[in-house]
Amino acid sequence: MTTTSHTHSYYAASANDKTVRPTLKGHARADVCVIGAGFTGMSTALHLAEKGFKVIVLEGSRIGFGASGRNGGQIVNSYSRDIDFIERNYGEKVGSEMGQMAFEGGRILRRFVKQYDIQCDLKEGGIFASCNSKQFDGLVEKKKLWEAHGHDQLELLDENAIRQYVGSERYTGGLIDHSGGHFHPLNLVLGEAAAVESLGGIIYENSAALRIREGDKPVVHTEEGCVEADYVLVAGNAYLNGLLPKLESKAIPCGTQIITTEPLAENVRQRLLPKDNCVEDCNYLLDYFRLSGDGRMIYGGGVTYGAREPGKVESLIVPKMLKTFPELKGAKIDYAWTGNFLLTLMRLPQFGRIGGNIYYAQGYSGHGITCTHLAGKVISDAIQGQAERFDIFAGLPQYSFPGGRAMRIPLTAMGAWYYNLRDQLGI
Structure with missing residues (x-):
């Protein structure tokens, strides 16, 4: 054993x-x-x-x-x-x-x-952050949809308001779910x-x-x-x-990657996430981040299809983190790992x-x-x-991926590439 x-x-x-x-x-x-x-x-x-x-x-x-x-x-x-x-x-x-x-x-x-x-x-409070006007319009619709199903703990954030929650220039707005949170x-x-x-x-x-x-x-x-x-x-x-x-x-394993910095100074934490909420953006291949209990930045994103272990998680995720928070350049990365979730x-x-x-x-x-x-x-x-x-x-319905095991990984990856391109173009 x-x-x-x-x-x-x-x-x-x-x-x-x-x-x-x-x-x-x-x-x-x-x-x-x-x-x-x-x-x-x-x-x-x-x-x-x-x-x-x-x-x-x-x-x-x-x-x-x-x-x-x-x-x-x-x-x-x-x-x-x-x-x-x-x-x-x-x-x-x-x-x-x-x-x-x-x-x-x-x-x-x-x-x-x-x-x-x-x-x-x-900790309480989770934010969906929009990277363009189309994504913000989607958050407006999400708020209406969830409220129609009885969820009343949502608050829209315009481009100025989201700066009070996230110290980054990337976002055009957001939607905070006060019943969200992180742990x-x-x-x-x-x-x-x-x-x-x-x-x-x-x-x-x-x-x-x-x-x-x-x-x-x-x-x-x-x-x-x-x-x-x-x-x-x-x-x-x-x-x-x-x-x-x-x-x-009926499903395919996929890998996602996460890095964790060294503990950050309190003044840095206050600039980056002043209200200590967690954040995910609205892209198809989304980024997500938050502060740990001991003040580290935990940043994740990207997908590898077929549960392949990426050789260097840092090389995939650090550029994403620095695009959001340039001032973390030089911050020591203490941990980097990957794990599998299951996609249907x-x-x-x-x-x-x-x-x-x-x-x-x-x-x-x-x-x-x-x-x-x-x-x-x-x-x-x-x-x-x-x-x-x-x-x-x-x-x-529970469908298998078309083409059997041999084709489901490349077909899914091709679909992800297409949606990632749409994210980049803002369409």
Whole structure:
């Protein structure tokens, strides 16, 4: 058995809990076996443990090893495709139902933080920043759309107003979501794991699921043991590693890159992000940034398709950071890393069942923090017999990428190049 460790990231270096959980050995029994100790798995496990279910979580590496412990740490509401897209393509009823759920994930996240006293540097307020007039018009429409679905914590910022929040000349305006925010993602998922354990749940690390025997009592096999359960949740997302090939064919892993500077002087922090909000721009291949709890600039962006590890993350991201904040030239980069998220063809998450008692959720397409927490509530409700909301997600079409595995990476990259060109031209 090989023991794995987290990627060399700022989050791993500053994690509150560095405990290594045991490896599964032998036979175990649970009400629910969760595969994957990321946000989807932890949210589901915690919701179920709160209701008295016996839950066992199997993690192939470490808690939060994948996207949940490597991401930008921003609370962004709705989905990668917004509610208007859902209404146009799947009907007003589906759009309305998903619109009612679009702002719930952030509330679930905050409840966990408060109820279980999770120390994860949670800060309030997230900004969408426009790079041109067309993008600002899009933010005006987003405000109308979200308010039509009951979200009333939005404020438009014109070109002058956004300077009070972001010390950069890049932006023509913005939209602040006061229910958005940012946090240390690895410490959040570790805190959720500790909460699961406090309620009797068991988490095994370095215990990759190798196969699932379907049936009335499905059995999940690892290298050194197995778990028999009434229900199984597959929540490996971009890190299933061949467990369910048919499921993996429905989406493509993509890599995103993040850098973290040395701690910045307080006067520099005040010039760059005076109100300590997080920011993402409105480009298709967007940049996103924020300050960490100890005053570092965390800056991310770009996509590599097919989960290829870029040789030099700094060379990709530092120019983006300096375009936004030229005065950070010369700032030491202490950490640089990449991680995989899972992209679906329609950029909407994929929920479903296999054989009636094996559930799965994946493919948040870069919009996972709030939707994963919502997923945990929706899946736990379905396991308890209240499946209406789960079935809304499960009813969305799940298309494979055209051309099979050989073509989905180049075709997706070609599409990204096209949209990036549109961003550059402002059209």
